[in-house]
Amino acid sequence: MSNGTLPTPSNAESLDERLVAYLDNELSDDERRSVDEFLASNDAARDRLRTLMRTWEMLGDLNRQPVDDSFLRSTLEMVVVEARDEAEKTQAAAVVRRRRRWALGTFALAAVAAAGYWATVVFWPDPNRQLLEDLPVLESLDEYRNAGDIEFLRLLEKEGLFDGGQHPIGEAKP
Amino acid sequence: MEPAFQPSESAIQRQALSDPDVRLMLEVRDGSAVAFEELVLRYQNRLITVLEHLVGNRDLAEDLAQEVFLRAYRARATYVPGAKFSTWLFTIANNVASSALRSKIRRAEINIQSDGTGPMSVRPLDVMIQASTGQMPARRLDKAETRDIVQLALATLNERQRMAVLLNKFEEMSYADIAEAMQMSPKAVKSLLSRARINLREILEPYLDHGTAPRNADS
Numbered sequence: 311m312s313n314g315t316l317p318t319p320s321n322a323e324s325l326d327e328r329l330v331a332y333l334d335n336e337l338s339d340d341e342r343r344s345v346d347e348f349l350a351s352n353d354a355a356r357d358r359l360r361t362l363m364r365t366w367e368m369l370g371d372l373n374r375q376p377v378d379d380s381f382l383r384s385t386l387e388m389v390v391v392e393a394r395d396e397a398e399k400t401q402a403a404a405v406v407r408r409r410r411r412w413a414l415g416t417f418a419l420a421a422v423a424a425a426g427y428w429a430t431v432v433f434w435p436d437p438n439r440q441l442l443e444d445l446p447v448l449e450s451l452d453e454y455r456n457a458g459d460i461e462f463l464r465l466l467e468k469e470g471l472f473d474g475g476q477h478p479i480g481e482a483k484p
Numbered sequence: 485m486e487p488a489f490q491p492s493e494s495a496i497q498r499q500a501l502s503d504p505d506v507r508l509m510l511e512v513r514d515g516s517a518v519a520f521e522e523l524v525l526r527y528q529n530r531l532i533t534v535l536e537h538l539v540g541n542r543d544l545a546e547d548l549a550q551e552v553f554l555r556a557y558r559a560r561a562t563y564v565p566g567a568k569f570s571t572w573l574f575t576i577a578n579n580v581a582s583s584a585l586r587s588k589i590r591r592a593e594i595n596i597q598s599d600g601t602g603p604m605s606v607r608p609l610d611v612m613i614q615a616s617t618g619q620m621p622a623r624r625l626d627k628a629e630t631r632d633i634v635q636l637a638l639a640t641l642n643e644r645q646r647m648a649v650l651l652n653k654f655e656e657m658s659y660a661d662i663a664e665a666m667q668m669s670p671k672a673v674k675s676l677l678s679r680a681r682i683n684l685r686e687i688l689e690p691y692l693d694h695g696t697a698p699r700n701a702d703s
Contacts, residue, residue: 326678326681326682327674327675327678330674330677330678330681330682331659331674331678334652334659334677336658336659336674361685361689361692362681362682362685364692365681365684365685365688365689365692366653366681366684368630368634368684368688368691368692369634369638369649369653369684370653371627371630371631371634372537372631372634372635372638373536373537373631373635374529374533374654375542376529377528377529377532377546381528381532381546381549381550382521382524382525382528384550385524385528385549385550385553385554386517386520386521386524388550388553388554389517389520389553389554389557392554392557392558393557
């Protein structure tokens with residue numbers, strides 16, 4: 311038996327690993343060439359390779375019984391059931407989504423209505439409010455007319471003549 | 485199951501054109517039942533063969549194969565072709581089989597070295613040795629016996645070695661594809677397959693050399 315040397319593998323395990331990769335055609339060109347050279351000069355390695363090949367070929371004897379038609383049928387039936395479940399779930403989810411959209415829409419509408427009402431109350435000028443504010447003046451309008459001069463009335467107010475709940479003259483108006 | 489990255493549209497088209505099964509799966513994604521049926525027809529025997537020898541039980545292998553097809557169907561909406569279709573499908577198969585093998589209940593069902601009453605069970609090695617050496621020591625093993633011995637030798641491998649061997653032998657997958665299907669590095673696959681084949685050689689070599697069963701299991 312001649313003894314060639316393989317550059318990289320330093321023990322039997324790595325030699326086997328390389329031989330297996332050689333058989334599986336998983337080596338680079340350079341690696342393959344070096345294994346070829348090693349095998350050409352090493353009887354033991356060639357025997358090792360041959361045994362690996364033969365035992366690998368024995369796996370071809372394993373049972374490979376084809377499946378019968380019922381497998382395809384039952385598999386497709388399972389998928390049909392799955393597809394139906396998916397469709398039902400999708401439909402149910404769509405209903406939930408639709409309801410949620412309705413609820414959100416209703417809520418948004420109510421919120422907008424409430425905000426509108428509030429804005430109207432706060433910002434829209436109310437003629438009645440103005441009337442109410444001017445009511446004390448209106449109630450005494452005849453008397454104020456008798457005074458004839460607004461500046462004279464203001465002077466009286468300044469001196470406290472109207473103290474006791476009367477509204478200041480002219481300040482009620484915006 | 486999904487690819488780790490999103491390939492570009494042109495990469496997807498190239499992949500689809502180079503692999504007709506990818507094109508079928510894209511049709512399944514678009515709602516084609518006919519394409520799915522075609523995929524099942526193409527892969528049912530391949531899948532069941534691998535799973536049967538992985539779990540050691542034909543009925544369980546068929547159940548698991550159906551689960552694999554069902555998972556593939558469920559994943560259709562998010563399917564993005566990033567690898568060969570067979571690699572993608574066997575990735576699912578590997579996950580399904582691993583889960584089944586991990587399951588305690590399933591473990592009891594698939595124990596291939598149990599009482600030997602199951603439809604796909606093999607005789608324990610000792611019994612086979614006795615039969616072949618005790619009565620007719622020089623006779624050659626017949627085909628069925630060889631098959632049983634190979635099945636038994638395969639059963640001595642651990643689950644990962646067995647899966648790698650089956651994908652390599654029956655699916656003729658490259659180390660890179662096996663690595664992807666089993667979520668390992670190609671280097672790890674190389675080492676795994678090497679150890680597996682050395683184990684197989686040690687068990688099967690006596691049968692090859694002498695045509696008879698060895699005198700003991702370790703020889």
